[in-house]
Amino acid sequence: MEMAEQVSGAERMPLQPVERELERIFSSLGHGMYVVDSERRIRLWNKAAESILGWKEEDALGNDCREFIRHEDKEGLRLCDDHCPLRSSIDGSRTVFAGTVWGYTSGGGKVPLNVSCAPLLDAEGHVAGAVEVFADITREMEVDRLKSEIVSIMAHELRTPLTSMLGYLELVMEGEAGSLTDEQREFLSIVKSNIARLTGLVNDFLDLDKLESGKMDMHWEELDLNELARDALKAHFPMAEDKGLDLAHELEPLSSVFGDRQLVSQVLHNLISNAIKYTNEGKIEVKTSVDDGKVAVEVKDTGVGIPVEEQDKIGDKFFRASTAALTPSHGSGLGLSITMGIIEKHCGDLEIQSEPGVGSTFRVLLPLDRECVLIKAEKEAEGGI
Numbered sequence: 445m446e447m448a449e450q451v452s453g454a455e456r457m458p459l460q461p462v463e464r465e466l467e468r469i470f471s472s473l474g475h476g477m478y479v480v481d482s483e484r485r486i487r488l489w490n491k492a493a494e495s496i497l498g499w500k501e502e503d504a505l506g507n508d509c510r511e512f513i514r515h516e517d518k519e520g521l522r523l524c525d526d527h528c529p530l531r532s533s534i535d536g537s538r539t540v541f542a543g544t545v546w547g548y549t550s551g552g553g554k555v556p557l558n559v560s561c562a563p564l565l566d567a568e569g570h571v572a573g574a575v576e577v578f579a580d581i582t583r584e585m586e587v588d589r590l591k592s593e594i595v596s597i598m599a600h601e602l603r604t605p606l607t608s609m610l611g612y613l614e615l616v617m618e619g620e621a622g623s624l625t626d627e628q629r630e631f632l633s634i635v636k637s638n639i640a641r642l643t644g645l646v647n648d649f650l651d652l653d654k655l656e657s658g659k660m661d662m663h664w665e666e667l668d669l670n671e672l673a674r675d676a677l678k679a680h681f682p683m684a685e686d687k688g689l690d691l692a693h694e695l696e697p698l699s700s701v702f703g704d705r706q707l708v709s710q711v712l713h714n715l716i717s718n719a720i721k722y723t724n725e726g727k728i729e730v731k732t733s734v735d736d737g738k739v740a741v742e743v744k745d746t747g748v749g750i751p752v753e754e755q756d757k758i759g760d761k762f763f764r765a766s767t768a769a770l771t772p773s774h775g776s777g778l779g780l781s782i783t784m785g786i787i788e789k790h791c792g793d794l795e796i797q798s799e800p801g802v803g804s805t806f807r808v809l810l811p812l813d814r815e816c817v818l819i820k821a822e823k824e825a826e827g828g829i
């Protein structure tokens with residue numbers, strides 16, 4: 445195989461104490477893992493990485509991971525140059541959840557991987573490299589595909605009767621079928637709010653189905669993220685006020701990005717509404733800024749947070765963190781799956797930092813460089829993805 449030949453004969457570099465300790469832990473783990481230095485040269489490669497991707501430790505060590513490991517996003521765009529999660533982790537000194545990524549094996553096949561990267565600090569606290577952890581999710585993908593198929597059929601079947609129920613209910617509530625007592629009106633308004641909840645759920649299912657199957661109708665245009673952030677903030681002030689939360693913002697002047705207005709708004713709405721839902725006291729801050737050729741929108745809260753051991757499930761359909769129970773919130777665990785799907789369509793990243801009892805920060809990064817987005821828009825126009 446071409447790639448394996450390119451990388452043979454790499455020398456093993458002496459390990460730092462932190463790496464030796466990691467190596468010991470690595471060898472017994474079920475997840476694939478490798479460590480790179482700040483130049484992205486591979487310094488550790490565990491057994492599980494070998495069995496998932498096929499390359500042996502001696503093939504991997506010392507190689508630049510960009511030449512050695514080929515990761516692509518779901519649409520087949522190479523991540524190693526401008527969208528390398530390891531690079532973001534090293535540069536930003538933060539954990540990056542890259543989500544589902546295609547990894548190439550030594551035999552030339554493709555394996556779906558769930559990837560996250562974290563920076564590695566040396567004894568002085570400086571970033572010395574990063575670790576990538578990945579799991580082979582072939583089975584989960586198949587189960588997910590079947591689940592999506594069932595959900596999509598159900599959602600389509602439910603939409604029509606729900607619309608009809610709401611229509612007739614509104615007629616009754618308007619008195620078209622005779623006058624109502626206050627008690628009847630109150631009961632019917634409960635029915636109406638539950639129909640609205642069900643409709644929201646069905647719409648979420650349909651959105652997910654469209655995002656996953658590539659059938660989402662995208663309307664690409666120049667977007668002013670500050671304008672979208674202001675609209676989203678405005679829509680959420682009453683919700684924050686009801687909970688006694690401060691909703692603050694700090695918006696830097698930004699260049700426009702290329703995206704779908706309705707979908708990017710949906711991302712901001714989801715993140716701000718989550719921040720409010722999962723915060724019992726304190727404040728929510730929405731900030732926009734420019735960061736390394738990307739526009740960043742950050743939603744930071746002082747809420748209940750998400751336990752570290754549950755964080756790799758963020759973005760899974762129906763995932764609800766155990767800490768959600770500390771709030772009076774309702775939810776179906778679909779909002780972040782949709783959010784991540786939309787961000788991916790825009791060649792962006794979602795970075796998450798969360799600590800139970802302290803709060804969470806969700807940071808959306810959208811590229812200022814149009815190339816990747818334009819390729820996606822073009823592929824869609826051709827009916828490709």
Ligand SMILES: Nc1ncnc2c1ncn2[C@@H]1O[C@H](COP(=O)(O)OP(=O)(O)OP(=O)(O)O)[C@@H](O)[C@H]1O
Nearest residue numbers: 718719722749764765768775776777778779780804
């Ligand atoms: N800002 C946050 N702080 C703490 N936990 C959060 C935050 N955002 C999301 N979560 C956790 O992640 C889970 C998934 O979020 P997601 O938005 O996907 O679903 P949801 O809010 O439960 O339901 P919905 O589909 O209505 O959005 C939440 O249930 C919650 O446990």
Ligand SMILES: [Mg+2]
Nearest residue numbers: 718775779780
């Ligand atoms: Mg939500």
